[in-house]
Amino acid sequence: MTAITLDYVRKRAEADAKTYGYYLTPQPDLLQSFLEGLKVNEERYGYPLCPCRLASGNFDYDRDIICPCDYRDPDVAEYGACYCRLYVNKTVYESKQLPDVPERRPLEKQMRAYGAAAWGKEEKAEAAAEKPTEAPKPEAKKPSEVKRKLWYCKQCGYVVFRDDPPYICPICKAKRELFAEIESKIEYNG
Template sequence: MSESLPTPEQIDALYKRLDEEAEAGGYHLNPDREMTRRLVEGLLANQARYGYQACPCRLADGDKEADLDIICPCDYRDPDLDEHGACYCSLYVSEAIVKGEHKVRPVPERRPDDPAQRRQALKPVQAEPGAGVPVWRCRVCGYLCARDNPPGVCPICKAKRERFEQMRLTVVLSA
């Protein structure tokens, strides 16, 4: 298969942009610069090959619809950061890893093998008490997000995770 390789300038440019965006949003790129550079190179290779930046460490199908959950940042980044301190390919890592308190270890694949199961997460949730994804509120700035756990840092005001509270939502239907 003939492919034009990303140039060093393209890699540097995307590396810089992703790093700035990560830091602005309370995330961190892997401090192992050699590894991060290779992962960024893989993203660019996938961009050229498929037209989107599929995870460099997963086998993309080439059908965008089928690959939506593994377009970087993938659907699995936040739970993997919570549980393993790194996303699947280790492009994104926790603060503890940035500080050198932990090492990056292989992250087991949490993406379901069965494509039908990947889509389940995207179906509307049943309106039952306790069902669905919890909503977290930053007590400092009011930022809201719906995910299993609050983010490590508020992407808006940079308040730490412990400043988040889980919201109890009441839905009032007007006539």
């Protein structure tokens, strides 16, 4: 496997920023730290997980927070920067004033990073003891499963196979509301 270098991580981020019309954070020391965090995560998990979020280590569970994450485009559109503030828009880049960006990732997806041990064991224990069901605590809610579906952008036809449609179409910038599910049916014969 090719060694992951800081230069490789930097060039990839720069290329992605250029493609989407973004800028990388204007503070050189911060930028260096972001790239180092991404490098560590790529070496640790095998994919460049967001350095500001906790991984589950399971690719399917972490898919939405692999940098650039699913939340970057709506966050840059709303706040001028992504959650980490690695990617920023031109205004933020020029002002050098980084905004506060709240976490957009839904809580049930965040739970995936803690879930494997906790809710897995709870379920097994409950099944073994066959104890009567109690009112579930909100924080003990099972994290959402990954159920991939096909989605298409009604504006440009872009098709994506993910659990949720993108917040913003990466091709034509249409909003999530313009995505519709493609109902697929597989028939097995014989």
